[in-house]
Amino acid sequence: MSNSTPATIEDVARIAEVSIATVSRAIHMPEKVANSTRLKVNQAIAITGYTTNAMARSLRLGRSNMILVVAPDIGDPNFSNILIGLENEARAHGYGVLIGHTQNDAQRGLEYLKFFNSNQAAGLILFTGILPFGHQMVTAQLPPSVGVFEPVFNGGIPYVGVDDMEGARKAVDLLLAEGHRKIAFIGDSRTRLAYNRRRQGYDAGLDAAGVPKDTRIVLEGDGTIESGRHAVEQLFMRDTLPTAFMCVNDQTAIGVMIGLNARSYNIPQDFSVTGFDDVPQAVFMSPSLTTIRQPRTAIGKQAMALLLELLSDGRPAETEILLRPDLVVRNSVSAPPRNWQKR
Amino acid sequence: MSNSTPATIEDVARIAEVSIATVSRAIHMPEKVANSTRLKVNQAIAITGYTTNAMARSLRLGRSNMILVVAPDIGDPNFSNILIGLENEARAHGYGVLIGHTQNDAQRGLEYLKFFNSNQAAGLILFTGILPFGHQMVTAQLPPSVGVFEPVFNGGIPYVGVDDMEGARKAVDLLLAEGHRKIAFIGDSRTRLAYNRRRQGYDAGLDAAGVPKDTRIVLEGDGTIESGRHAVEQLFMRDTLPTAFMCVNDQTAIGVMIGLNARSYNIPQDFSVTGFDDVPQAVFMSPSLTTIRQPRTAIGKQAMALLLELLSDGRPAETEILLRPDLVVRNSVSAPPRNWQKR
DNA sequence: TTGTACGCGTTATCAT
DNA sequence: ATGATAACGCGTACAA
Secondary structure, rough: OOOOOOOOOOHHHHHHHOOHHHHHHHHHHHHHHHHHHHHHHHHHHHHHHHOOOHHHHHHOOOOOEEEEEEEEOOOOOOHHHHHHHHHHHHOOOEEEEEEEEOOOOHHHHHHHHHHHHHHOOOEEEEEOOOOOOOOOOHHHOOOOEEEEEEOOOOOOOEEEEEOHHHHHHHHHHHHHHHOOOEEEEEEOOOHHHHHHHHHHHHHHHOOOOOOOOHHEEEEEOOHHHHHHHHHHHHHHOOOOOOOOOOOOOOOHHHHHHHHHHHHOOOOOOOOOOOOOOOHHHHHHHOOOOOOEEEOOHHHHHHHHHHHHOOOOOOOOOOOEEEOOOEEEOOOOOOOOOHHHOOO | OOOOOOOHHHHHHHHHHHHHHHHHHHHHOOOOOOOOHHHHHHHHHHHOOOOOOHHHHHHHOOOOEEEEEEEEOOOOOHHHHHHHHHHHHHOOOEEEEEEEEOOHHHHHHHHHHHHHOEEEEEEEEOOOOOOOOOOOOOHOOOOOOEEEEOOOOOOOOEEEEEEHHHHHOOOOHHHHHOOOEEEEEEEEEOEEEEEEHHHHHHHHHHHHHHHHHHHOHHOOOOOOOHHHHHHHHHHHHHHHOOOEEEOOOOHHHHHHHHHHOOOOOOOOOOOEEEEOOHHHEEEEEEOEEEEEEEOHHHHHHHHHHHHHHHHHHHHOOOOOEEEEOOOEOOOOOOOOOOOOHOO
16 A cells, blocks of 8 residues: 555556456456456555556557646736636546746747657647747647637647637727727737737727827837836827727736826826736726636637647647637726816 | 657667667767767757657656646746746756646645656645645655645645744834734634744734734634735724734735725825735735745745755755745835824 | 667557 | 457666
8 A cells, every 4th residue: 555666557467366458458448347357456456556657558558648738927817717727628538737837938848849749748738929949840740739818820720719809899999988089009019919919909999980090109018017107107208198098918007007006197087997808906906907808717628628629630620719808897997087188 | 850750769770770779878878889879879860850758768767857846826926936946946957847736626636646656757846735635545655745835734745935934023023113013913824834834923023022912803814815805894893903914925915905995094004014925916016015025936946956855865955944034115014103093 | 889688567459 | 358468669787
């Protein structure tokens, strides 16, 4: 029971007085083995505390039952809920989930690719807009992979996420309905496709409402709190103030709120703010943040389902699954102040 | 170069016109092989894109070069920085890091134990106060493990963390120095040893200052935002108000601040608040949160160093490494209001 | 300096 | 219904 080395199938066979083949069958094809012997085997397993050596099993089978989730940033508040969706779906199909943290470093990405190449993982879930393995040489033979949360640029990898354009559209439409006409977009980005699509939603909303677009109030940003804060400062410096800030994600929105706060403005009386993602903190802000919710657990579940399908069928049914984002109305949006021009 | 099945050592041997033993040696003991043949082998490796199959290697060797980090909650804001320390140290010694997420579920813990038992991991880093594998049966033969961030109750596992008592002492001493005498402790816990030690620091500080302890203002809590909020409500209901809230961690402190805010009190004019951990949000709160900083990256580095030592020497040099926590003074603490009794 | 052959723990094939 | 055995890819003792 407490041997120094783990029990092997052979130990079980010896105790059950059968061959190792029978033990293996008793485990994996119970119906092909006599009741009496199955009982003996099960007892022997209980006695020895036997656990099949996944390493040997995978070596023999040429595949593992682990899925590797490759994430550039574990600290992303969006990560953990998606992960739960991934894990639950994987477990339901007999797979385990491991996480590899790349810290946005291609070198580490390559190590996890190697991990896959050694059959230590059956497939990959990618949390990054670009292949995390560095150069193109790799793309020749790509492991079974599914992108999550934002599309993967290179490599034609199937992807599960939210309809970013639709979500952004909902946010801008809310602001327009409240009467805003000077709506800033904070966090335009050429490197992140998800952010790009949100920008498109913003443009589409403005167009549909016949509101002229003003690029002076569209600001670059990388999705961090700092970038939101910085954007506010820039707008005040330039003296091109909007009445509302539509932010590319919640972190940016939080930064905007902090920046506005620091200048002693009130939200939403003086300025309205919207985010995107509905991270856990959003509800705790003051005022609580009106934002777009990502169905995170559902995204995780779908992504894993897609990957498992890809593993069994060879190719996925669909190449892009977009879930519907929901508008979450809280307290950071109101009508613009009557006299905003005068400030 | 882009074959459907990965190249094996045999493929390399064939192309290099040597035996597989020589290939293996050329890789692992380059000095034991002639320069000319080593060259041929390296070329063959380049041609085939050969990568050693870690699965087979570990099966043969009986050990892997992966360290598994077992975490109950990936979303913990303390997690990601410690992880970075762990990863850097591991990489410096040729190990890779994988993360297993248990969601506080013993069943999943057991799966990761199985992962270790299959030699897929050389050792474990535990982020939990109790063994994540469920029952005691397991403890008989425990894998090489190091606890991080808080001690592991059962099993005598070496541990790297912060001196919780000293940290708490710093917080309570600050409050005392500001003149507070009614200091609530929010987040007392019998299940989490780290929190327990923080409580001890609180008690010690009060004793040293000759301030009588009042258990009515020591409240249970599980370290969540909700628990902080709840504690505030309880104190108001009972009408046993303190002038300061010393919280067991930052999340709790954030909850307390939200609760106080909801009742329209000002911090720190009406009440002072301290946290513990210095999570990233702490600096963005308004007012920014005075707290105790955990040297997270350093903790991660030390923990991994301890585990690697344990892997090579068999037993660690020390059984408990406590780093020094630092007081971070921000804006959530001031002297108590003069007239606090009258409210 | 290099090659041969065995074993790590499994599962699958083929007999029995 | 069960057992013997080959094979998965690798590292290494031993032989050459």
